[in-house]
Amino acid sequence: MLDIKITLTDQPKPLPDPNKLVFGRTFTDHMFLMNYQTGEGWHDARIVPYGPLPFDLSCMVFHYAQEIFEGMKAYRTAEGRVQLFRPVENARRFQSSCERMCIPEIPEDDFVQAVKTLVSVDQRWVPDQVGTSLYIRPFTIATDNGLGVHASHSYLFAVICCPVGAYYPEGLNPVKIYVENDDVRAVKGGTGYTKCGGNYAASIRAGERAEEQGFSQVLWLDGVHRKYIEEVGSMNVMFKIAGKVVTPQLTGSVLPGITRKSCLELMRDWGFEVEERLISAEELFEAAENGTLEEAWGTGTAAVVSPIGLLAWGDKKVTVSGGQIGHLTQRLYDTLTGIQWGTEPDPYGWIVPVE
């Protein structure tokens, strides 16, 4: 158990208009902070008023990107309760990211306690309009000052939160995606399975180019063979081909998404045959051309599921599910959001209430 010292702000901010919430712009009244020092371990767990912190410009994180993060949400039910979705999974993935990046781990219970306590202190910020939520961003940065590549001896773990609007204010809109042939997001042996800022830095150029050409995101291929599908943008990806569900296996360069895991568990429970295996772009486009590709969608905490309506690869272009959201994609969306916002029962024990 962390001993969290709480200092409440004497200037609580007015809540933003719940109908005009923009992702990642407005942060709540407080933040969670905790420091690490070699020899001392994690210490000084505290919740303080939200605000900027001073850093020396030689601070390690700015130069060598020893940094990891998580993304999760708190949901308000119709009865007014506030709840988290599978927070222990985020805590575990955070630990696995820590290990890869030589960052000292935080015990699972402490991670969940930090998140729960901050959300509880700032619970008036969890919006109650349909589809809205409080986005939670835990992260750790290396804070040693001075240049020179080595594992830092000091770190800051922080949690910040921002209210977010409905991802689909106008209903689930299928997106256009193309296969990225030049840039790769991650390689085996690298950091693809961690949530680190560096992975995102490497992915920005492809995302920008895709947008310039009128696509929402790219379909990433593996960095070794440039052949097998890995992810879509910063989401995991799934396909329904001839009645079976196929998703790229976790090879080390694919991020193990919690939405991915939840979708696979649901579909297996519903009796679908689900395959986690290598799937090449060639196989996917063949399936699209011979009519066996029934549905395609991305999965992630922000959107839950994102239906793919059009796939392009070089000069090939194929429409998926007639450009509409497929039945299974819709069922996954309805079930997951139902559990998250408490309008459907949670037979899996995925929901953790915030007291």
Ligand SMILES: *Cc1c(COP(=O)(O)O)cnc(C)c1O
């Ligand atoms: C966070 C993330 C995902 C989705 O993970 P969830 O736990 O489902 O939110 C997928 N791919 C990448 C690269 C990510 O960073």
